[in-house]
Amino acid sequence: xxxxxxxxxxxxxxxxxxxxxxxxxxxxxxxxxERRRQKLDQTMIQPELMDPYEAVNRYKIAQFKPTGxxxxxxxxxxxxxxPNYPENPERVACSKRRLEDLDLIKRCKKVSPQKFPEDxxxxxxxxxxxxxxxxxxxxxxxxxxxLASKYDSVFFTHxxxxxxxxxxxxxxxxxxxxARGNLKNGFALIRPPGHHAMADAxxxxxxxxxxxxxxxxAIDKGLAKKVLIIDHDVHHGQGTQRMFYDRDDxxxxxxxxxxxxxxxxxxxxxxxxxxxDGKGKGYNINIPLNVIGLGDADYLTIVFNxxxxxxxxxxxxxxxxxxGFDSCLGDEKGEMLVSPHFYGQLITxxxxxxxxxxxxxxxxxxxxxxLAEGVACTIKAxxxxxxxxxxxxxxxxxxxxxxxxxxxxxxxxxxxxxxxxPLFSFPKTLxxxxxxxxxxxxxxxxxxxxxxxxxxxxxxxTYGFYPxxxxxxxxxxxxxILDLRKEYSQGRKSxxxxxxxxxxxxxxxxxxxxxxxxxxxxERIVEILRSLxxxxxLKRCQKIQLSEFNERKWIEKIHKKEYIIDVLEQRNLIEKxxxxxxxxxxxxxxxxxxxxxSLAENIHQGSIRSGVAIVRPPGHHACFDxxxxxxxxxxxxxxxxxxxxxxxxxxVLIVDFDIHHGxxxxxxxxxxxxIMYISLHRFDKGKYFPFLDEADxxxxxxxxxxGYNINIPxxxxxxxxxxxxTVWLKLVLPLAYSYNPEFVxxxxGFDxxYFDPLGNGxxxxxxxxxxxxxxxxxxxxxKILLALEGGYHLESTALSLTLCMKAxxxxxxxxxxxxxxxxQDTCETIQKVLSVHRxxxxxxxxxxxxxNFSCTEKEKTDLESSCKKEIEKGGSVENLKQxxxxxxxxxxx
Numbered sequence: 001x002x003x004x005x006x007x008x009x010x011x012x013x014x015x016x017x018x019x020x021x022x023x024x025x026x027x028x029x030x031x032x033x034e035r036r037r038q039k040l041d042q043t044m045i046q047p048e049l050m051d052p053y054e055a056v057n058r059y060k061i062a063q064f065k066p067t068g069x070x071x072x073x074x075x076x077x078x079x080x081x082x083p084n085y086p087e088n089p090e091r092v093a094c095s096k097r098r099l100e101d102l103d104l105i106k107r108c109k110k111v112s113p114q115k116f117p118e119d120x121x122x123x124x125x126x127x128x129x130x131x132x133x134x135x136x137x138x139x140x141x142x143x144x145x146x147l148a149s150k151y152d153s154v155f156f157t158h159x160x161x162x163x164x165x166x167x168x169x170x171x172x173x174x175x176x177x178x179a180r181g182n183l184k185n186g187f188a189l190i191r192p193p194g195h196h197a198m199a200d201a202x203x204x205x206x207x208x209x210x211x212x213x214x215x216x217x218a219i220d221k222g223l224a225k226k227v228l229i230i231d232h233d234v235h236h237g238q239g240t241q242r243m244f245y246d247r248d249d250x251x252x253x254x255x256x257x258x259x260x261x262x263x264x265x266x267x268x269x270x271x272x273x274x275x276x277d278g279k280g281k282g283y284n285i286n287i288p289l290n291v292i293g294l295g296d297a298d299y300l301t302i303v304f305n306x307x308x309x310x311x312x313x314x315x316x317x318x319x320x321x322x323x324g325f326d327s328c329l330g331d332e333k334g335e336m337l338v339s340p341h342f343y344g345q346l347i348t349x350x351x352x353x354x355x356x357x358x359x360x361x362x363x364x365x366x367x368x369x370x371l372a373e374g375v376a377c378t379i380k381a382x383x384x385x386x387x388x389x390x391x392x393x394x395x396x397x398x399x400x401x402x403x404x405x406x407x408x409x410x411x412x413x414x415x416x417x418x419x420x421x422p423l424f425s426f427p428k429t430l431x432x433x434x435x436x437x438x439x440x441x442x443x444x445x446x447x448x449x450x451x452x453x454x455x456x457x458x459x460x461x462t463y464g465f466y467p468x469x470x471x472x473x474x475x476x477x478x479x480x481i482l483d484l485r486k487e488y489s490q491g492r493k494s495x496x497x498x499x500x501x502x503x504x505x506x507x508x509x510x511x512x513x514x515x516x517x518x519x520x521x522x523e524r525i526v527e528i529l530r531s532l533x534x535x536x537x538l539k540r541c542q543k544i545q546l547s548e549f550n551e552r553k554w555i556e557k558i559h560k561k562e563y564i565i566d567v568l569e570q571r572n573l574i575e576k577x578x579x580x581x582x583x584x585x586x587x588x589x590x591x592x593x594x595x596x597x598s599l600a601e602n603i604h605q606g607s608i609r610s611g612v613a614i615v616r617p618p619g620h621h622a623c624f625d626x627x628x629x630x631x632x633x634x635x636x637x638x639x640x641x642x643x644x645x646x647x648x649x650x651x652v653l654i655v656d657f658d659i660h661h662g663x664x665x666x667x668x669x670x671x672x673x674x675i676m677y678i679s680l681h682r683f684d685k686g687k688y689f690p691f692l693d694e695a696d697x698x699x700x701x702x703x704x705x706x707g708y709n710i711n712i713p714x715x716x717x718x719x720x721x722x723x724x725x726t727v728w729l730k731l732v733l734p735l736a737y738s739y740n741p742e743f744v745x746x747x748x749g750f751d752x753x754y755f756d757p758l759g760n761g762x763x764x765x766x767x768x769x770x771x772x773x774x775x776x777x778x779x780x781x782x783k784i785l786l787a788l789e790g791g792y793h794l795e796s797t798a799l800s801l802t803l804c805m806k807a808x809x810x811x812x813x814x815x816x817x818x819x820x821x822x823x824q825d826t827c828e829t830i831q832k833v834l835s836v837h838r839x840x841x842x843x844x845x846x847x848x849x850x851x852n853f854s855c856t857e858k859e860k861t862d863l864e865s866s867c868k869k870e871i872e873k874g875g876s877v878e879n880l881k882q883x884x885x886x887x888x889x890x891x892x893x
């Protein structure tokens with residue numbers, strides 16, 4: 001080996017060899033076993049001494065469970081004095097017709113509701129209220145309207161008690177079946193809704209709190225210790241909030257229209273500073289929407305910035321969704337523009353949590369056709385169907401950016417995921433004239449405003465108090481929904497099958513052992529196939545037949561012809577430590593290209609939904625006219641070029657999580673906007689392979705490709721799942737969804753995993769990779785191709801790819817622990833990447849520095865007035881701070 005090659009390769013492979021890594025793991029196992037023999041509590045073992053594969057191996061056996069469907073409502077529950085009342089039996093009937101049109105009910109397991117004793121309902125509702133509900137059947141019909149006027153937005157019939165019990169029974173039964181593992185997940189098409197029902201009052205069409213009762217019963221029966229309730233109804237579910245406000249075993253998350261308290265239910269407690277009480281502090285999360293017309297990009301921004309970070313940190317055993325579709329476009333109550341397929345995307349994004357145990361219960365939704373379509377998209381996602389893509393081209397509304405940052409401020413002390421956002425001192429330590437200035441683009445001051453001045457009436461309206469569409473408006477929104485249905489029907493058709501491409505020829509590429517034992521060797525693939533077989537995945541997936549392609553033609557479309565002649569004909573090549581070849585290498589290179597293009601074509605045609613190319617040699621270091629790092633030609637860019645040129649794709653996303661920067665992929669896509677390249681990699685300020693400054697964050701593309709090359713470089717420390725996950729939520733997902741790709745290709749390198757000989761101490765677990773894949777699944781109608789790149793510890797690489805395939809299959813996934821704190825270097829990297837990409841990619845604009853100070857509108861006005869007085873008398877910023885520190889929520893950094 002030449003000295004320069006020794007030096008270069010040594011920097012890449014400076015950590016223990018494969019053999020010593022195995023030895024380290026054996027020592028680890030021995031230590032754990034010894035601790036257990038000494039009967040020490042498992043929690044006493046330091047996190048770094050835990051077996052990193054323990055969680056994976058608990059998920060070896062896949063159990064095939066159905067999606068549940070329960071449909072229960074009493075058509076006798078309707079407003080007898082108002083035929084136009086929006087909460088009526090047609091809500092369920094219209095939804096059911098749509099489900100039948102799409103044959104969705106047939107694909108589910110129908111569930112029959114159980115009966116529950118009275119004390120189940122009295123766990124959360126008081127006895128007096130329950131008896132009032134039961135006694136309604138004894139009140140004469142001419143008195144029912146008068147009784148309804150004592151409660152906010154309700155009606156009564158003699159069937160109301162029976163209807164409420166039936167709906168609650170259905171929600172509880174479905175939830176228990178999901179929690180017990182008898183169902184994978186499920187949907188309850190029920191009415192009346194429940195999330196406004198309080199312990200001591202009926203409210204908002206609600207009588208018994210279906211979802212809250214279901215959560216309580218699951219906890220009481222020991223089926224869940226932690227329950228996440230997500231409420232996307234356009235109205236705040238104050239009933240659910242109040243029932244769990246001082247508890248930490250139920251996390252309540254609500255996205256709702258608020259408009260500074262002027263939208264029903266007009267409660268101050270619906271704002272983002274109401275975060276729980278006692279041990280429940282931090283476990284009540286409100287996202288109050290202060291403008292109408294918000295759409296998919298706005299709601300996705302909430303999901304990426306608040307919901308997913310908290311949900312993964314909370315790590316629930318069970319998720320229950322209060323599914324209100326009055327946030328969907330066309331609904332006269334919500335006046336939002338959320339498309340029906342957003343709800344399917346939300347289900348898929350959440351399905352990596354709680355072993356996929358999601359119980360969805362209908363709440364609101366009053367524009368019948370959008371309600372029905374939202375229900376259908378939700379059930380399709382529960383069944384594992386691909387999601388229709390979302391367009392995220394619109395600006396995130398400035399008021400929503402304020403709300404998200406308000407929420408981060410109030411939750412910062414309770415959730416680690418919000419402690420990584422930068423703070424700044426306010427008032428600023430500057431001269432008085434400038435100390436209150438805020439840069440709206442990059443800084444945020446938390447300011448609470450409540451504008452409702454109406455008094456709570458003693459007698460409530462019972463007739464015609466709800467908003468109604470004009471006939472013209474109705475027809476406009478109906479056409480929008482019908483047009484969307486037509487789009488959906490013309491969308492991607494594919495079977496729910498995951499494919500893989502592999503050929504035994506790929507094992508024949510080997511290096512000369514005079515250089516030692518190469519990390520990139522045939523055993524990598526052998527171990528992957530063994531793991532896939534051991535987990536029963538090979539028999540569940542389809543091995544695709546490789547098609548006939550002119551592989552050389554496609555290679556030459558990407559690489560310089562003279563270089564390819566040298567490579568394929570093995571001329572002018574010098575074998576070195578990170579670039580070796582033998583007589584079989586040329587055939588292996590061509591077979592690699594055959595695999596990735598064949599797989600891409602099968603995904604495109606829909607014969608498989610997604611797939612994995614189990615190939616070698618890897619490719620992401622292969623540039624236009626040179627390569628190294630075990631790579632000869634760039635497999636993923638060639639596949640992308642095929643899709644763009646042959647199949648007319650306009651936007652292909654390549655995500656590369658190999659620990660090494662894919663300098664070849666960047667080189668080949670740098671001036672293109674039909675390919676977005678996102679790379680997460682170790683950089684160490686240019687001192688880590690491939691030792692190029694071009695791997696830094698400020699290399700963002702050129703010409704038409706400006707902004708389409710995203711480097712996320714890590715400079716210091718050994719990264720963990722928590723570092724990567726923070727970057728994934730902050731940067732990768734917002735960028736990927738903003739680009740809205742038509743096809744997703746993953747450069748799947750697993751050399752940042754535990755014990756990898758080239759990872760130099762990075763500690764990613766197999767499970768984190770599976771959640772990368774899970775959260776990308778809603779993109780591109782599920783068209784995802786994983787191509788193997790690096791990963792040189794055999795067990796770690798094999799298990800990581802195995803879990804990625806389980807994610808594609810829709811299996812339950814182990815959730816990463818996130819026990820390590822996010823490294824400061826990771827936070828700095830995020831801020832650097834944001835600084836160069838936030839202007840182009842609108843979803844990134846939500847990230848701001850947050851003031852260590854919050855106030856009301858009046859307090860802000862008072863502060864500005866006091867500042868003027870201090871200026872006049874020649875005071876100081878410190879005087880200003882001290883005055884307001886006594887009266888305002890204020891946290892010193």
